[in-house]
Amino acid sequence: MKFFSKSVLASLIFAAGSQMAAAENILVVMSDKDQLKLKGTDVYQTGFYLNELMQPVKLFLDAGHDVTFVTPKGLAPTMDKVSDNAIFFGGNEQSLKEHKKLLNSLKLVDRVESPVISLSRVEQIGYDRFDAIYVPGGHAPMNDLLKDKQLGSLLTYFHNNQKVTALVCHGPIALLSTLPNATQFSSSLASGKATEKPQDWIYSGYKMTVFSNDEEEAGKGWLGGGEMKFYPQTALELAGGEYSQSSEIWYPNVVIDRELITGQNPASAVIVAQEILSRFDK
Secondary structure, eight states: OOOOOHHHHHHHHHHHHHHHHHOOEEEEEOOOOOEEEOSTTOEEEOOBOHHHHHHHHHHHHHTTOEEEEEETTSOOOOBOGGGOSGGGGTTOHHHHHHHHHHHHHHTTTOTTTOOOEEHHHHHHHOGGGOOEEEEOOSSGGGTTGGGOHHHHHHHHHHHHTTOEEEEETTGGGGGGGGSTTHHHHHHHHHHTOOOOOOSOOTTTTOEEOOSOHHHHHHTGGGGTTOOOSSOHHHHHHHHTOEEOOOSSTTSOOEEEETTEEEEOSGGGHHHHHHHHHHHHTO
């Protein structure tokens, strides 16, 4: 057995306490929908993108932070099968396997044992108990997160308190949930009606990005020939966001404005996560 002097022991306790104090609690908010209604009667089977969820989650956990997984109703999320591909991990099959293994170990998609909690539970715990929000993409957020009132309240709290708010790919569409008329606004977009710029959006004038219209057009084949009712870039621009995109599609692009961090596409997920982590070091 190894013994330490009182001074050394005190230093070890202080160091351990410092590491514990450094741990942040990151809310990872996902949709609990597994379908997206397209134009006409077409439906796309969707969910979260594997790399957009698990690459940041692994970085958060490896850095010693706590992660709380959330969906609107506390139901287990679904992985978009299209994202189960090494192409989203730089062509690295081993990386794909490692992140899938982590996903399985966390039991996130398990309908019975998933650790996911609801937005109502987050409110009960207290928004102030969390230090950052991260919203991954996949098309699923286009179904519910863009108009969920409880998510709107959560994001508004983080905005008002300048707490780290990060979203990637289709995830930034969730910012629309902070609109007082979010449901009406998204319904107008879906029906193709003329939509006026809201006067009271908390993110109006913010620099941001999201999966681009050009990428939507280039990736239409993933939807099985169907067509989305509207694109997130168009929606955020109409709402008052200052949009920018990478010079070429599929290239990483991260836009930072105050508390808001947005990533354009799957290739941007790791950079977004690294930016979140860098905020904790300041």
